[in-house]
Amino acid sequence: MNTTLVINRKGGAGKTTVATNLASYFASNSVATTIMDYDAQGSSLNWLKSRPAHLGKIHGSNAAPERFGTLRGVAMYVPPETQQLIIDAPAGATGVPLQEMLRRANSILIPVTPSTIDVHATAHFIRDLLLSGIIRACNIRVAVVANRVRRSMPVYQPLERFLHALNLNLVARLLDSDAFVKAAEAGVGIFELDSGFSTAECKQFAPIAEWVGGRLERTDPHSAHNVRQFRATTRSPYGTFSGGAYTRT
Numbered sequence: 163m164n165t166t167l168v169i170n171r172k173g174g175a176g177k178t179t180v181a182t183n184l185a186s187y188f189a190s191n192s193v194a195t196t197i198m199d200y201d202a203q204g205s206s207l208n209w210l211k212s213r214p215a216h217l218g219k220i221h222g223s224n225a226a227p228e229r230f231g232t233l234r235g236v237a238m239y240v241p242p243e244t245q246q247l248i249i250d251a252p253a254g255a256t257g258v259p260l261q262e263m264l265r266r267a268n269s270i271l272i273p274v275t276p277s278t279i280d281v282h283a284t285a286h287f288i289r290d291l292l293l294s295g296i297i298r299a300c301n302i303r304v305a306v307v308a309n310r311v312r313r314s315m316p317v318y319q320p321l322e323r324f325l326h327a328l329n330l331n332l333v334a335r336l337l338d339s340d341a342f343v344k345a346a347e348a349g350v351g352i353f354e355l356d357s358g359f360s361t362a363e364c365k366q367f368a369p370i371a372e373w374v375g376g377r378l379e380r381t382d383p384h385s386a387h388n389v390r391q392f393r394a395t396t397r398s399p400y401g402t403f404s405g406g407a408y409t410r411t
């Protein structure tokens with residue numbers, strides 16, 4: 163089992179966006195996948211509940227702190243056939259939960275938005291991770307994802323300098339796009355939207371999936387042998403979604 167921890171102590175960095183799209187990528191390629199949500203808000207598990215039944219199956223594991231009447235050990239069950247385990251970490255993770263997540267991980271993905279405040283907060287978080295010693299002791303790979311990058315500023319120099327100083331890998335830049343929002347609302351990933359609707363976003367995200375799991379034998383997300391594309395009509399504040407297009411309502 164390959165375990166990827168998606169984490170940043172700073173809230174709003176896009177951890178759930180990365181985690182759910184990574185999980186849906188593997189599931190759409192017939193890879194046994196589990197998504198484990200440590201956040202009490204359960205954003206990843208709520209996304210999973212709205213996932214259309216005909217798409218690749220993703221098992222949901224609830225690792226949030228115990229509530230009255232719940233048994234955390236049972237909720238955290240991960241099927242033994244799981245090949246890719248994606249952990250969606252909560253904001254502000256510290257102490258025992260952080261240590262628990264780190265000891266599970268083979269790889270760590272750190273989403274960060276390109277702003278001075280976020281880069282500064284992420285720098286402190288990465289420093290704390292490296293000082294903990296677990297990264298080196300467990301030989302955990304670490305990479306950064308630039309998330310919600312503005313089209314007018316695809317390269318953010320403070321972020322580039324920060325990564326260069328720490329010798330960290332910037333594995334991908336994800337442009338700020340409604341495609342991620344609309345996919346999340348429908349319980350799918352960008353790779354499962356109709357062909358042509360999220361082509362650019364899929365190309366941006368592909369290096370993340372390859373970094374985590376290597377190239378899969380079937381890498382065309384819209385191949386007829388790979389995934390039954392999502393076609394449904396849903397209403398949202400953005401309008402009506404039917405297949406691969408949104409129309410204003």
